[in-house]
Amino acid sequence: MRIPCPYCGPRDSSEFSYLGDAAPTRPDPAAPGAEDAFFDYVYLRDNPAGPLEELWFHASGCRQWLKVLRDTRTHLISGAVFARPKAEVAR
Amino acid sequence: MAETAANIMNVTDKPFVWTRPVAPGLHGTPGAPGVTALWRENLAFATLTVRRGQEAALALAAAREHAVSLPDGPFAAQGKGHQGKGFVCFGTGPGRWLACSEEATDLAGDLAATLGSTATVTAQDDAYVAFDLSGPCVPELLAKLVAIDLDPTVFPAGSVAVTSTAHMGLMLWKLDADRVRLLVGTSLAASFSRTLAASALEYGFRLEAGRGTGRG
Amino acid sequence: MSRLATGGLIDRSRPLAFTFDGRRYTGFAGDTLASALLANDVKLVGRSFKYHRPRGIVSAGPEEPNALVELRSGARREPNSRATVTELYEGLEATSQNRWPSLDLDILSVNRLVAPFLGAGFYYKTFMWPSSFWEKLYEPFIRRAAGLGRAAEGDDPDHYEKANAFCDVLVIGAGPAGLMAAKTAALAGARVILADEDALPGGRLNAETHEIDGAPGHAFAAATIAELGALPNVRIMTRTSVFGVYDGGTYGALERVSDHLREPLPFQPRQRLWRIVARRAVLAAGAIERPIVFGGNDRPGVMAAGAVETYANRYGVAAAKRLAVFANNDGAWRSAFAARAAGIEVAAIADVRPTIAPALLERAKALGIRVIAGGVVAGTAGKTLARIDIASGSRTDRIAVDGLAVSGGWSPNVHLTCHHGGRPVWREDIAAFVPGALPPGLSVAGAAGGTFSLAGAFREGFEAGAAAARDTGFAAPALDAPRAEDESVALAAFWHVAGSRGPAFVDPQNDVTAKDVAIAHKEGFRSVELLKRYTTLGMATDQGKTSNVTGLAIMAELTGAGIEATGTTIFRPPFTPVAIGALAGHHRGTEFRPVRLTPTHGWADEQGAVFIETGAWLRAQYFPRAGESDWLESVNREVKAVRSGVGMIDVSTFGKIDLQGPDAGVFLDRVYINTFSTLAISKARYGVMLREDGMVMDDGTTARLGEQHYVMTTTTANAAKVFQHLEFCLQVLWPELDVQLASISEQWAQIAIAGPRAREVLVGVVDPGTDVSDSALPFMGVAEARVLGGVKARIFRVSFSGELGYEIAVPARRGEDLARALMAAGAPFDITPYGVEALGVMRIEKGHVSGNELSGQTTAGDLGLGRMASTKKDYVGRIMAARPGLTDPERPSLAGFRPVNPAERLRAGAHFVPVGGPADAAHDQGYMTSVAYSPNLGHWIGLGLIRRGQERIGEKVRAHDPVRGGDVEVEICAPCFLDPKGERLRG
Known part of the structure; x- marks a missing residue:
C-alpha cells in the first residue's frame, strides 16, 4: 500500500503506523458528562464500509500525523493531509 | 570462511x-x-525546528544570517555559517530541518546564536x-x-x-x-x-x- | 533418443550433462529438465501424492501438476521443483519423489487398493474417528505414503534479497500481447518494465510456428526484445514471475537470479524479491491449456496438446513417436499438424465434436491423419502409455500410441486480476472464465483476457499499451500491428468422459478423481469452496491451475446449476510458489533484525560482557569474571559491589527527548499525571504517563534544564511509542502549544554510576572546579558541566538502584572515553561494571516498577503511584483512570513477596492462591511479575500484583506455578526490601 505523504511524497505503508478513525476529538475534560464523552472517545468507533478518514503517523519519514482517506472495502487511498490544522502547519 | x-x-x-x-x-x-x-x-549536525508562528521570521533570519532559503520540502539548501563555514539545511518535515556541516564545529551553537529566537536548535553531531x-x-x-x-x-x-x-x-x-x-x-x-x-x-x-x- | 534432428531454440553446440535418479543423461543449453528428460525417452518422472501412481510430464510451463522433482542435493535440495520450468544446467541433479524403493517399482502403489479410504473427505472422516486410530495407524501410514518430496538437510547456504522498482507501465508477460503493449508504451516515452517468468521472452511465439511479417514468431520476439532492450526507458526482467497484485499499484515479483545455475555465482543472490510500483500495468499472462478428464488420463504419455507442440518447436523434442490427439477445439488440430510437421507420426485425432470445420478435415486428410469425429477416449493402457481406446457412437477403436495430446480448451490466466477480490466471469462462447472487475490500474490483453488468436493478441497488446501510456501522460505512438493469423479457436465445452475405464483424475497432483467430485456432491459439499476443501481439489502446489475449472465444471454438471452459477474459488497470491527465503531476504539468522549497539559496546565486549537483546538494543547482561561458575554468581557480585562500593552501567538505551518552547511545562503537565511546570530549573522529577484509557503507558525522569527547556527520559522499550505519543499530543490534540520536540537518544551516551562511593568517582571525571557536593548537586539535582577535559556533559543525580547515583550524559562518541575514565577514577574503590541483570535485582530490591509491571493493564494506583497524580490539572488518561473498574479496591496492586522458607526459589508468572485453598481460576488473586535473588538479603524476592495487596502486608499466600511445578508459600510485604526510607539515595 502506498500513502501519498503531503511532505515526503508517496511512500510504502510500512513507514507509517496506524491509529484509526480521525473523526473522534478529545472531549473537554471539564465539561459536564466528560466521563461518558471520554468513554465514547476512547472506545466507540464506527466501522463504515467505504471511505474513512484515518490517522496515520509517518514514523519513518517526516514524523507527521496525517489524515488519510482510505476506502475500507478496497484499501484505495485517495488522499492524505496533515492532521494538524492548516494554520499550524509550518512550511 | x-x-x-x-x-x-x-x-x-x-x-x-x-x-x-x-x-x-x-x-x-x-x-x-x-x-x-x-x-x-566527522560531520556536524543540528536539528532546527521552527517555533510556533515564527515561520516568516525564521526564514528572514536564515536568509539574512546564513544566506539560506530554508527549503519547504525534502530538499537541501546551502547556507553560509559564521566564520565562513558552510552548511547545508535539508527539510525533514514541515518546519523541521537537519543542518549538516562538513566541518565539525559547534554548528548547533552557531545556529542557536543566530536563529535561536525563532527556532529550537538541538545538537545532533553524534x-x-x-x-x-x-x-x-x-x-x-x-x-x-x-x-x-x-x-x-x-x-x-x-x-x-x-x-x-x-x-x-x-x-x-x-x-x-x-x-x-x-x-x-x-x-x-x-x-x-x-x-x-x-x-x-x-x-x-x-x-x-x-x-x-x-x-x- | 526423441530429439528431433533439427529445429528448436536450443543450442546444440552446448551439450549439458545431468542426472535423474542417479542416471546420467545429456541435454542442451536452452532445454528445461522436462524437455531434456523427454529427449532422453524418460517418460516416468514421479509417483503421485496419495496413490503412488506412475506419472509423467503433462505440460511445458508453470502449471505442471505432475513432473515435480527434488532438485539439487544436501542443503540446496528443493522438493517439488517443476521440471517444466527448471532450466537445464551442467551437472543438474534431480531425483524423483514419492517412490520407494525406486521409481520403477513402487511398493506403496498398493495405496491404490486402499483408495476408497483415501478419497474425498478423507481428512474429515479420519479425524472423526478415535484419536488412537489416528496416532497409531493413520498418521504413520500417511507420513510414509503421502507427501511431496523431502526438505533440504541443512541451512540454505544461499543468499536472498529484496529490491524495489518503479515504472509508469508494468507489462506482465512477454508473449505477443505483452511485447506489443511494452513496445507501444515504451515508444510513447513511458518508463516500462516488461517481466516474464521465462528465460526466453516470447511466450507462445517460441512454442508455435506462426509467421509474423514474414518471419518466424520466435525471430519476431527476439527482434522486438532487442529493440526494447535498446531503449533507455525500458527494463526487461526475465526469469521474473509477477506473483501478486497488492494495494496502490504495488506488484510482487520473484526474480530467479541463479536458479538456472548449479549454484549462484560469487556474491550473487539466489533469488530476488521485487516490489514493483507501477502507475499502470498490463496483464498479458496468456492462458493455460485444460485437460479433459477420462479414465487412465494420468498415464505417462498423456500430455497437453500445446505442450507436445512446444516440445517439438521450442526444444526439438518429439514427446511421442506415435501420437493421438483428443480434443474439443480447433486449436488442438493445429498442435497436431505442428507435431506432424516436426516429424511425429499422428495416428488419429479424436474430437468430441461431431462436425469439424472443413479446412481442418482437409488438412488432416492431406497429412494422412485419421479423424474420429464425435470420438472420446474411453480408456488407456500401459505403464507408460501404450494404447488408447476411442469410443465413437457404438464403436471402439483400439489404437497403439505412446503419446496422447489432450486439449479441453484454454483457461485464461486471470489469477492476478482476482487479487483485489475481483471474480472471474464465465464466457460461454470460449467456455472459459475471463477477468471480471480488475484491480485499479490493471488492464488485460491477449489470451489472459480470453482473446486467443495471435492477431487478437497483437491488437489488444497495442491497445492496452497505448491506453496505459495515455493514462500516465504520454501520447501513444502510431504503430503498424504485425501481420499475423487470426486463427480459429472454436470449441465445444467438454469436461469429462463419463463411463470411461479406470480412475479419472481431475487434480493429478492431489490425486483427486472425478469420482471424488461425485462423492463430494453426494455428501453435500457442493459449493466450490467446500468442494475444494473436502476433496483437496486445487490445494496442491500448483493450486489447481489445470484442474480447478474442470473440477467445478464436473460439479456444475452434477448439480445442474451451470458453471457461471457455480463460480470459482478465490485466487490469492502468490500465482506460483515463492520460497520463504526470498520473502525473508537478508533478514535471517543473526541478521533477523538490526541490533543497536550502546556507545560502550566495544568497551563492554573487551571486558568480556555477556550481551542480551533488549528490544532492538544489545546490552551487557553481566560481566563474568574468571572463576565464576554461573551467571548468578557474577550478578550477585555485581549487586554487592554496587551496594558496598560503586558500580557502573551504560543506560544510553533509555529514550531521551528534548522539549523546548514556552509551553513545554504546560505540555508536560498534560502528558504526565504529576506536575512539571513547577519543577525548578536544574531539577529532575520522576513522572508517570498514562494512555487515554487510564492505564500506565510509561515512566521515567524528566529534568528541567532551563526556563523553556526540558529533557525527558523514557523506558528503553517504550522510547519510540512515547515519542510518537508526544507528537500526537502536539500535532493532533493541542496544536496551539508552542513546543518543539527532538529525539536526542542517539546524540547522548548516558552512564550511571551508583553506590556509596559514586560521588568520589564522579569527582574524578568532572573538570577541575566543578562542584558536585551534596549541596551543589542534591538528590534529583541536575548540572550541566564539563568532563574529560572540556566535554559537554549533563549530570543527573538520579538512581534506579536505590544507591547514591548519578547519570552522566556526554555526546555519544565520547561515551566509551567516559566509561574508561570512570573505570580509572573508580579503580581505588574497585568500581565494578554491572549489567542489566544486576540492575534488575536492585530495582526489585527497591520495588521500582519496570516493563513487567508496566504491562499496559496496570493503573498508577495498581502500582502504588496513585498519590503522584495531581488533582489540580487535566492530563491524558485522567478521566478514564477514574472509572469504577480502575479504582476498584479489589484490583490486584503491587506488593513485595518473600518465600516463607528462605531456601525456596520464586518464579515470575506464578499465580497467587490462598494457603490451603484450591489452585484454580476462581481463587486466583494475582500473579508474580518480577523475581530476583537478593544477595543482600540472602533469599529470593519478588514483586507482584495481588488483590488489595497494599492492605495485606504480612499475610501468607501460595505462589502457584504449575507449569514449572512450583508451589511456594510466600509472605506479602511492602514492595521495597531495602532502605525503605531512601537514606542511601541522599547519602
Whole structure:
C-alpha cells in the first residue's frame, strides 16, 4: 500500500503506523458528562464500509500525523493531509 | 570462511562478525568497485525546528544570517555559517530541518546564536553516521535499500528522503548526479554497514573508513 | 533418443550433462529438465501424492501438476521443483519423489487398493474417528505414503534479497500481447518494465510456428526484445514471475537470479524479491491449456496438446513417436499438424465434436491423419502409455500410441486480476472464465483476457499499451500491428468422459478423481469452496491451475446449476510458489533484525560482557569474571559491589527527548499525571504517563534544564511509542502549544554510576572546579558541566538502584572515553561494571516498577503511584483512570513477596492462591511479575500484583506455578526490601 505523504511524497505503508478513525476529538475534560464523552472517545468507533478518514503517523519519514482517506472495502487511498490544522502547519 | 553475501549476514568470522561493522577495504567481486562508501563520523549536525508562528521570521533570519532559503520540502539548501563555514539545511518535515556541516564545529551553537529566537536548535553531531556512496552501481544498490523512486526525473540532485531500510531509520541525500549521502543512527551503524555490504558485494564494494569505525 | 534432428531454440553446440535418479543423461543449453528428460525417452518422472501412481510430464510451463522433482542435493535440495520450468544446467541433479524403493517399482502403489479410504473427505472422516486410530495407524501410514518430496538437510547456504522498482507501465508477460503493449508504451516515452517468468521472452511465439511479417514468431520476439532492450526507458526482467497484485499499484515479483545455475555465482543472490510500483500495468499472462478428464488420463504419455507442440518447436523434442490427439477445439488440430510437421507420426485425432470445420478435415486428410469425429477416449493402457481406446457412437477403436495430446480448451490466466477480490466471469462462447472487475490500474490483453488468436493478441497488446501510456501522460505512438493469423479457436465445452475405464483424475497432483467430485456432491459439499476443501481439489502446489475449472465444471454438471452459477474459488497470491527465503531476504539468522549497539559496546565486549537483546538494543547482561561458575554468581557480585562500593552501567538505551518552547511545562503537565511546570530549573522529577484509557503507558525522569527547556527520559522499550505519543499530543490534540520536540537518544551516551562511593568517582571525571557536593548537586539535582577535559556533559543525580547515583550524559562518541575514565577514577574503590541483570535485582530490591509491571493493564494506583497524580490539572488518561473498574479496591496492586522458607526459589508468572485453598481460576488473586535473588538479603524476592495487596502486608499466600511445578508459600510485604526510607539515595 502506498500513502501519498503531503511532505515526503508517496511512500510504502510500512513507514507509517496506524491509529484509526480521525473523526473522534478529545472531549473537554471539564465539561459536564466528560466521563461518558471520554468513554465514547476512547472506545466507540464506527466501522463504515467505504471511505474513512484515518490517522496515520509517518514514523519513518517526516514524523507527521496525517489524515488519510482510505476506502475500507478496497484499501484505495485517495488522499492524505496533515492532521494538524492548516494554520499550524509550518512550511 | 569465504566472504559471500550469505555469510556476511550470518557468520561470526572476521571481517563480518555480527554486531561488528564491516571492515574497511574491498569486498565482494574483485576489480574496480561498483560502489564505494566513505564512512564518515566527522560531520556536524543540528536539528532546527521552527517555533510556533515564527515561520516568516525564521526564514528572514536564515536568509539574512546564513544566506539560506530554508527549503519547504525534502530538499537541501546551502547556507553560509559564521566564520565562513558552510552548511547545508535539508527539510525533514514541515518546519523541521537537519543542518549538516562538513566541518565539525559547534554548528548547533552557531545556529542557536543566530536563529535561536525563532527556532529550537538541538545538537545532533553524534547522532548520525554518514556513508557517502559513489560508483556506477549506486542506483542498483539503492533499489535494494529503499522503496522510493530515485529516478533522476523524480529525485534530482539536492533531493532528500527520510525513510527506512531493513528496519533502520535512514536519511538519503542526493549530493549530486553521482553521489549519495546516507545517514543512519550511530547505534545502528554497524548493522547498517552489514546490510550495505551484503547488498553491494555483487558490484564490488569498497568501504573507506573516515575517522571512526563504529562502536567496537 | 526423441530429439528431433533439427529445429528448436536450443543450442546444440552446448551439450549439458545431468542426472535423474542417479542416471546420467545429456541435454542442451536452452532445454528445461522436462524437455531434456523427454529427449532422453524418460517418460516416468514421479509417483503421485496419495496413490503412488506412475506419472509423467503433462505440460511445458508453470502449471505442471505432475513432473515435480527434488532438485539439487544436501542443503540446496528443493522438493517439488517443476521440471517444466527448471532450466537445464551442467551437472543438474534431480531425483524423483514419492517412490520407494525406486521409481520403477513402487511398493506403496498398493495405496491404490486402499483408495476408497483415501478419497474425498478423507481428512474429515479420519479425524472423526478415535484419536488412537489416528496416532497409531493413520498418521504413520500417511507420513510414509503421502507427501511431496523431502526438505533440504541443512541451512540454505544461499543468499536472498529484496529490491524495489518503479515504472509508469508494468507489462506482465512477454508473449505477443505483452511485447506489443511494452513496445507501444515504451515508444510513447513511458518508463516500462516488461517481466516474464521465462528465460526466453516470447511466450507462445517460441512454442508455435506462426509467421509474423514474414518471419518466424520466435525471430519476431527476439527482434522486438532487442529493440526494447535498446531503449533507455525500458527494463526487461526475465526469469521474473509477477506473483501478486497488492494495494496502490504495488506488484510482487520473484526474480530467479541463479536458479538456472548449479549454484549462484560469487556474491550473487539466489533469488530476488521485487516490489514493483507501477502507475499502470498490463496483464498479458496468456492462458493455460485444460485437460479433459477420462479414465487412465494420468498415464505417462498423456500430455497437453500445446505442450507436445512446444516440445517439438521450442526444444526439438518429439514427446511421442506415435501420437493421438483428443480434443474439443480447433486449436488442438493445429498442435497436431505442428507435431506432424516436426516429424511425429499422428495416428488419429479424436474430437468430441461431431462436425469439424472443413479446412481442418482437409488438412488432416492431406497429412494422412485419421479423424474420429464425435470420438472420446474411453480408456488407456500401459505403464507408460501404450494404447488408447476411442469410443465413437457404438464403436471402439483400439489404437497403439505412446503419446496422447489432450486439449479441453484454454483457461485464461486471470489469477492476478482476482487479487483485489475481483471474480472471474464465465464466457460461454470460449467456455472459459475471463477477468471480471480488475484491480485499479490493471488492464488485460491477449489470451489472459480470453482473446486467443495471435492477431487478437497483437491488437489488444497495442491497445492496452497505448491506453496505459495515455493514462500516465504520454501520447501513444502510431504503430503498424504485425501481420499475423487470426486463427480459429472454436470449441465445444467438454469436461469429462463419463463411463470411461479406470480412475479419472481431475487434480493429478492431489490425486483427486472425478469420482471424488461425485462423492463430494453426494455428501453435500457442493459449493466450490467446500468442494475444494473436502476433496483437496486445487490445494496442491500448483493450486489447481489445470484442474480447478474442470473440477467445478464436473460439479456444475452434477448439480445442474451451470458453471457461471457455480463460480470459482478465490485466487490469492502468490500465482506460483515463492520460497520463504526470498520473502525473508537478508533478514535471517543473526541478521533477523538490526541490533543497536550502546556507545560502550566495544568497551563492554573487551571486558568480556555477556550481551542480551533488549528490544532492538544489545546490552551487557553481566560481566563474568574468571572463576565464576554461573551467571548468578557474577550478578550477585555485581549487586554487592554496587551496594558496598560503586558500580557502573551504560543506560544510553533509555529514550531521551528534548522539549523546548514556552509551553513545554504546560505540555508536560498534560502528558504526565504529576506536575512539571513547577519543577525548578536544574531539577529532575520522576513522572508517570498514562494512555487515554487510564492505564500506565510509561515512566521515567524528566529534568528541567532551563526556563523553556526540558529533557525527558523514557523506558528503553517504550522510547519510540512515547515519542510518537508526544507528537500526537502536539500535532493532533493541542496544536496551539508552542513546543518543539527532538529525539536526542542517539546524540547522548548516558552512564550511571551508583553506590556509596559514586560521588568520589564522579569527582574524578568532572573538570577541575566543578562542584558536585551534596549541596551543589542534591538528590534529583541536575548540572550541566564539563568532563574529560572540556566535554559537554549533563549530570543527573538520579538512581534506579536505590544507591547514591548519578547519570552522566556526554555526546555519544565520547561515551566509551567516559566509561574508561570512570573505570580509572573508580579503580581505588574497585568500581565494578554491572549489567542489566544486576540492575534488575536492585530495582526489585527497591520495588521500582519496570516493563513487567508496566504491562499496559496496570493503573498508577495498581502500582502504588496513585498519590503522584495531581488533582489540580487535566492530563491524558485522567478521566478514564477514574472509572469504577480502575479504582476498584479489589484490583490486584503491587506488593513485595518473600518465600516463607528462605531456601525456596520464586518464579515470575506464578499465580497467587490462598494457603490451603484450591489452585484454580476462581481463587486466583494475582500473579508474580518480577523475581530476583537478593544477595543482600540472602533469599529470593519478588514483586507482584495481588488483590488489595497494599492492605495485606504480612499475610501468607501460595505462589502457584504449575507449569514449572512450583508451589511456594510466600509472605506479602511492602514492595521495597531495602532502605525503605531512601537514606542511601541522599547519602
